[in-house]
Amino acid sequence: MATLETLNFDNKALRDLPVDPNEEIRVRQVSGACFSKVQPTPVKNPELVACSLPALQLLDVVPSETERSDIAEYFSGNKLLPGSQPAAHCYCGHQFGVFAGQLGDGAAMYLGEIVNKAGQRWEIQLKGAGFTPFSRTADGRKVLRSTIREFLCSEAMHHLGIPTTRAGSCVTSDSVVIRDIFYDGHPKEERCSVVLRIAETFLRFGSFEIFKPVDEETGRQGPSVGRTDILKQLLNYTVSTFYPQIWQRHQNIDDKQEMYIEMFQEVLRRTARLAAEWQCVGFCHGVLNTDNMSIVGVTIDYGPFGFMDRYDPDFICNASDDGGRYSYKNQPEICKWNCLKLAEAIQDCVPLSRTKPELEIFDEEFKRTLYQQDETEGKRGSIKLVEELLMTMKETGADFTNSFRCLSHLPLPGTTSFKERQEEVLTYLLTQCSTVEELKKSFRPRMDPKQLQTLFVLMQTNPSLLAVLGRGFGALQAELERIEKLGELEGVTQEVKKSEDEQKWKEWLEKYTARLLMETDGLCETPLESAVEERVKVMNANNPRIVLRNYITQSAIDAAERGDFMEVRRVLKMLENPYTPLDQSPHVLMSPAGAGADSLAVGAEAAASDCKGAEGSTGHSGHASRVLATYDCKPPDWSLDLRVT
Secondary structure (H helix, E strand, O other): OEOOOOOOEOOHHHHHOOEEOOOOOOOOOOOOOOEEEOOOOOOOOOEEEEEOHHHHHHHOEOHHHHHOOOHHHHHHOOOOOOOOOOEEEOOEEEEOOEEEEEOOOOOEEEEEEEEOOOOOEEEEEEEOOOOOOOOOOOOOOEEHHHHHHHHHHHHHHHHHOOOEOEEEEEEEEEEEEEEOOOOOOOOEEEEEEEEEEEEOOOOEHHHHHHHOOOOOOOOOOOOOOOOHHHHHHHHHHHHHHHOHHHHHHHOOOOOOHHHHHHHHHHHHHHHHHHHHHHHHHOEEOOOOOHHHOEOOOOEOOOOOOEEOOEOOOOOOOOOOOOOOOOOOOOHHHHHHHHHHHHHHHOOOOOOHHHHHHHHHHHHHHHHHHHHOOOOOHHHHHHHHHHHHHHHHHHHHOEEHHHHHHHHHHOOOOOOOOHHHHHHHHHHHHHHOEOOHHHHHHHOOOOOOHHHHHHHHHHHHHOHHHHHHOOOOHHHHHHHHHHHHHHHHOOOOOHHHHHHHHHHHHHHHHHHHHHHHHHHOOOOOOOOHHHHHHHHHHHHHOOOOOOOOOHHHHHHHHHHHHOOOOHHHHHHHHHHOOOOOOHHHOOOOOOOOOOOOHHHHHHOHHHHHHHHHHHHOOOOOHHHHHHHHHOOOOOOOHHHHHOOOO
């Protein structure tokens, strides 16, 4: 194990890839290099918000090191870790489908790579540590709210079992910057904060786009056009370091084209699996630009992400994504499109005629991961049942996470308590359905009706001007659909909706019961109770009790902005056990009815009552402890007002 002074740095990326000889730290195009040397900008009075011991243990950091009085100095960048070599990475990207040219690490800084005692290599970064040549019009800083979000979600995703970058620490300070949170003309001061990020590598698809020639649509180009020598260098570094088995098969062959194709195939598989795993837990990334796609298939760059509450395939977590390009249902296809952009980026070394046909791998791997089964007759029946479940969730506005989780409470037919438990599950599912008022709130227009009408006319008469104004057809279409859905709710009473919801769930539960009956075949020698226990174990290991919903994050942020970091730390601990049953989970505030899908034994009516109490809060700032006590419950009403850009 190591102290902060004895971490085993071995900065291979800076040895193997070109570093810009110009050390001037000003905004500029960086050509012929993958990295630029930088230095963190100090902050005033850095203060530790939280540490993730499991993440820091990847670096062999001794747990007692987190209690050092100067830990915030190191993890803010005020002091450099011995052996670190701060640098900013140069990359480009397609943002919302349009090539944006050079982007790069505008706020993140590579510190180096640490090789732990197990021989694992981990790159570490400080995000929010100050100005770099890639900061563009920004200041290289991140604020407390966005830093807490990235810190918590990085760790939450890891404990859900989803490939991700990690977060070792979150530090804030007395330095401030001005931010206009919703870009609506209401700026305010916010505290500069820094997150320590950990990953196998932070190379992304956009790392390979620095060689892109002039884009016909935007007129932009990469800063290293024509430098095929560096492209080969970057490809060889990527394969040899992160795909060593592929490298071993080809290292002694002069023509590396087949090696690059194998790497591309593996990137396709990893990216497809990642997208499928996002869908399974209701995670929406929010900004799936090519510069936010990891070359090793992990979740990277947590910005306006969101975990879906009410199941809605059109769910958009990014309030800036007017057209829904990065909606929940679009994520798989967007990831595949980004893989095509990667193929285009490396075509000087391997032609598109060789890589483009390989894109079919993505669809195959995505489907295989999503359903975890083969296309046999019985399996197709299971897939259909899941699709019908999702449709029922959509039509009733049911909570995605809690609906899946509660199904483990339905035992196999033939057990003595089956009918009773079936009624409990039905009652609970009805508490997880959206009310008429909640749906109306969700579908309320985001644009002023007069503005919408003007833009709609403009779309028909002068669409080019519409594009200049920053509004596309997708944004207007999405707004019109919201208005249409809102209109459909006019005259619908809560009593009518509840009755319809009950009928829909009864119909689906009947089909589910028939499917469960199939599982009892051949159990004559196996006690039914043992089969039920195994089924519950498997289901609970795959359907989380907790995900990082926006309202939980916001409650922790509100407390932290008041100077109370305990909520961030407690939420972090809860997220470390997302599949653990409620009665076995540490760090939980228990209340008689303060639980969600794991509390059916205390009665769904009680759970619903406690949810209603949380929803009745007039605001979220003063109710953090109560809301956190019911964090696996249906989200409170005020959560519908949360927006992340």
